Amino acid sequence: MPVLWLLIGVLLVVKTASACELSFAAEAEFPPHLMQQGEEWTGQSVVLLKRLAEKTGCRLRYVDSPWLRSLQQLKSGELAVVSQLTRTQSREQDFVFIGPHHTERIWLIGDPTKLLPIQSLQQLAGQLDYGRIAELNGAYYGEQFEQLKRQPEFARQLVSISSIQDKLALLRANRVNAILEDETVLQYWQDKGYQDAVRYQKLLLIYQSPVYFGFSKKALSQAQLQKLQQAWQQMVQDGEVSRIQAMRW
Secondary structure, eight states: OHHHHHHHHHHHHHHHHHOOEEEEEOOSOBTTTBEEETTEEESHHHHHHHHHHHHTTOEEEEEOOOHHHHHHHHHHTSOOEEEEEEOOTTGGGTEEEEEEEEEEEEEEEEOTTTSOOOSOGGGGGTTOOOSOEEEETTOOOOHHHHHHTTSHHHHTTEEEESSOOOHHHHHHTTSOSEEEEEHHHHHHHHHTTOTTGGGOEEEEEEEEEEEEEEEETTTSOHHHHHHHHHHHHHHHHTTHHHHHHTOOO
C-alpha cells in the first residue's frame, strides 16, 4: 500500500508539472495584432502565441482584461502572458520576455489640417497645445515621454484610456484631437478603408522599441518558461516567426 500511494503521488506531481495553461489578456481588438473573428481571436500576435503554445503542449485561454489590470494580474500570477510588452529593467523582476515579436513605432497621430505642425515632443510642454491626446493607461512611451509627463503643460493634454479600444472612434467623435498609436494600426485602418481613417496622419514619432511576449514568473514554472524560450528560438530558426510576421491581415 505505501508503494501504491507513492506511485500515485509521483504521477500527480508529474501531471501537475506538465500541465500548462497560458491565460492571455485579450480584452479588445488591436489590429493587425489582436482581432476577433466571431468567437475566435486571430492576428499576428495571436497566431504567433498559438504556435508557441502548440509547440510546448500548452493550452491558450483568453481573458477579458484591460491593459493596466492585465499588467497587475501578470505580476501577481493571475495571468500567464501578455503581448506587445516593452522590455524594461524594472519589469524583468517579475516577467520573462520572449521575442521580440514586433517592433513598435509609436506616433502622434491626428488630422494635420486641424493641428499646428510639430517637430519635437518638447513643444507640447509649452509651445503647442493639442488639447486632448489619448494615451493608453499603463503603456510605456519612452523615458522622454515619462519625464515630460511631470510638466503640467504637457500632462494636462493627456487623456488616459483604460483599455486598447478603437482610438479611431475617439478621433472621429472629436473626443480627442490626437492619439498615440503604433503605425501598423493606422496602416491597417487605412488599408481596410475605415471611415475617415485617411484624414489622419503620422505627425511625430514618439518612441520605437521591440515588444515582447511577457510571461509571468509566478504563473509559470522555471521549466515551463525555459521550454517556451527554447520553442520560440526554434520558431525563429525555422523561419516560422518571419513568415507569420509577413502575413497580411
